[in-house]
Amino acid sequence: MTMVTLTIDGHSIEVSAGATILEAARKAHIYIATLCSHPDLPPAKGSAAMPAVYQGARKIENAQPEKAGEGCGLCVVEVEGQANLVESCATVVEEGMVVVTSSARIQARRREKLMSIMARHPHACLTCAQQEGCSRTQCSANVPEKERCCPQFGHCELQNVANHVGILPATPKWDPTDCAAIRSHPLFERDDNLCIGCTRCVRACRDLRGIGALGFVVDAGGRVQVGTVADSLEASGCRFCTACVEVCPTGALSDKGVGPGKREEGLVPCKAACPARIDVPGYVRMIARGRRDAAHAIIREKVPLAGVLGRVCMHPCEEACRRGQVNQPIAICALKRYAADGAPGRWKPAGRRAPDTGKNVAVVGAGPAGLTTAFYLRKKGHAVTVFEAQSQAGGMLRFGIPEYRLPRPVLDAELQSIWDAGVEFKPNQTLGQDFTIERLRQNGYEAVFLGVGAQLSRRIPLEGCNLPDVLWGVDFLRQVARGQKVRLKENVVVIGGGNVAVDVALTALRCGARKVSLACLESEEEMPANVWGIEGAAAEGVNILTCWGP
Structure with a gap:
């Protein structure tokens, strides 16, 4: 790869040939103000306009179809040997180039460009003397409601640029517009009154995502107007990926349902x-x-x-x-x-394991908790031994979840990957009978994790619950999983509306029951079992009896 060396503000920088001055500056962490440029997008300068766009129901025709995208013009810099300022986002670096990013001339041009941008955007919030302590709930400066601080205040890229460049006193007051403000779209909101025509969203949709639901035109006044290519986002082919929202610098596009401090x-x-x-x-x-x-x-x-x-x-x-x-x-x-x-x-x-630490850990119980603990402790380099009372590992994965839902070869393969990581497995070892925690300590285990599980059925003391043909759900599933012969009569009733009850009902069908009914206190909407489980049980012939009680 051919490299080019240039100097920016006295710093020597080496970048790939073909990079722009702005890209070189970003690599060197030298800030150049810009609103149209984004590291993941192609330049705005030269981008193609559309014949027409829509802002809500309003159609805007392109009054200057010969005009291509021009960008914000804020990123101008001085290049040694050139009389005029150049836009750093569209100027390719050259060997030995000397660039200055800050001077009186540069600052004056940037403020001039920013003034035209601010004229089409509410900016009382950026010039207000109270802005540092603004609560956004009241306005002591009596700023008209439409011009007050928007939800982006304090996190606004335009605000950051304005604070860096400076706002000219001659900047005209914003003339309130009556553009579309659409709040009904899923996932995000769109307020064209806050748009500055930077076209980032257009390029994110067209060039980054390859969709092209957004476009821009130049109106009769020479302003860039952004909108959808058809009269709605859906008709324009929008996939609601929200890439446009992510790159918007002003809040014209904003995410729905994102609370303060809970963005992720x-x-x-x-x-x-x-x-x-x-x-x-x-x-x-x-x-x-x-x-x-x-x-x-x-x-x-x-x-x-x-x-x-x-x-x-x-x-x-x-x-x-x-x-x-x-x-x-x-x-x-x-x-x-x-x-x-x-x-x-x-x-x-892709799985990495830390070097052996020389430390030993005992894990009691080879269910999901114990297996997970053992696997990640081993990845950290510790020696791990798993003690299990049963002859096989898996816990409730093996002895509670029916095989039609979790095939045993799948479970065995995943267990083998844990053993292959270096975890030692000792079956038929019961805590309190074959070993004690004190004995583990004496044998050199420096930590003990107890993952013995909760394997008992919830038993309700009802009359007749001890009769021979009354079985408890988890016990029944465990017997079937172990291959024990379970004799069921032709007509089986399962009492309960949870996931275990659904598993029991479907397992009963597989064990030979001809008619299985599931009775529960709750209505179908209130049943604690998963909806897909209930639907699956009904599809296999289980008679769901809701709102039944003793």
């Missing part, structure tokens, strides 16, 4: 809803790029049982998924299963 939780609710905080967008993105093994590796950063979760997780992430506000949530759980069911072991090169 509001924008990525799937990750916030996940009990393990798995990077859901990260692995979905890898799958979209065809990198199935990389997606699997991302999941295993947080959980060692990706294939198990891809089958049995209750996926609260999908309930929180913002895409559900547009049409349907992303099938996050199914994608996790897809990633985990790829070529065995291809994710392992």
Whole structure:
């Protein structure tokens, strides 16, 4: 790769040939004010306009079709040997070039350009003497309501640029406009009254995402007007990816449902809803790029049982998924299963293990908690031994979840990856009988994790509950999982409306019961079982009896 060396404000900088002055300055952490430029977008200068755009129901024709995008003009700099100022976003670096980013001439030009931008945007908030202590709930300066501080105040890129460049006293007062302010779109709001025509959103939609739902025109007054290419976002082909919102410098486009101090939780609710905080967008993105093994590796950063979760997780992430506000949530759980069911072991090169620490840890219980603890302690370099009372590992994954939901080969393969990481497994070891915590300490274990689980059924002392044909849900599932012969009569009634009750009902059908009914206190809407579980049970012939009580 050919490199070019130039000097910016006395600093020698080496960048790739073809880079712009602005890109070189960013690499050297030298700030150059700009509003149209963004590191992820092509330059605004020279971008193509549309014949017409829509702002709500208002159609704006392109009055100057021969005119291409010009940009904000704020990023001007001086280049040694050139009489005129040049725009750093559109000027390619040259060997030996000497650039100055701040001078009286540069500052004057920037303020002049900023004045024209401010004239079309509410800016009382930027000139108000109270701005440093503004509460935004009251206005002691009696600024008209339409001109008062917007929700972006304090986090506004335009505000930052104005504070850096300075606002000319001759800047005209903003003349309130009556442009479209659309609050009904899913995921984000759009207020054309706050748009400065920087066209970042247009380039993000067209060049970054390849969609082209947004465009711009130049009106009769020479102002850039941004809007949709058809009379609605939907008709324009918008996919509601919100890339446009992310690059908007003024708040003309803003996210919905994002509370103060909770930006990540509001924008990525799937990750916030996940009990393990798995990077859901990260692995979905890898799958979209065809990198199935990389997606699997991302999941295993947080959980060692990706294939198990891809089958049995209750996926609260999908309930929180913002895409559900547009049409349907992303099938996050199914994608996790897809990633985990790829070529065995291809994710392992991405998994790193710290050097051995010489420390020993005992984990009591080979259920989900114990297995997860053991896996990540081993990744940190500790020696880990798992003690389990049963002859096989898995806990309730093996002895509580029916095999039709979680095939045992899938569980065994994921367990093997934990053993392959160097975790030692000792089955048929019961705490209090075969060993004690004190004995573990004496044998050199410096830490003990207890993950013995909650494997008892919730028993209600009802009359007749001890009769021979009355079985408790978890006990019944455990007996079936162990391969024990369970004799059921033809007509079975399952009492309860939770997920265990649904598993029991479907397992009873597989054990030979001809008629299975599930009775519960709750209405169907109130049943604690997952909706898809209830629907699946009904589809297989289970008679759901709601609002039944003793």
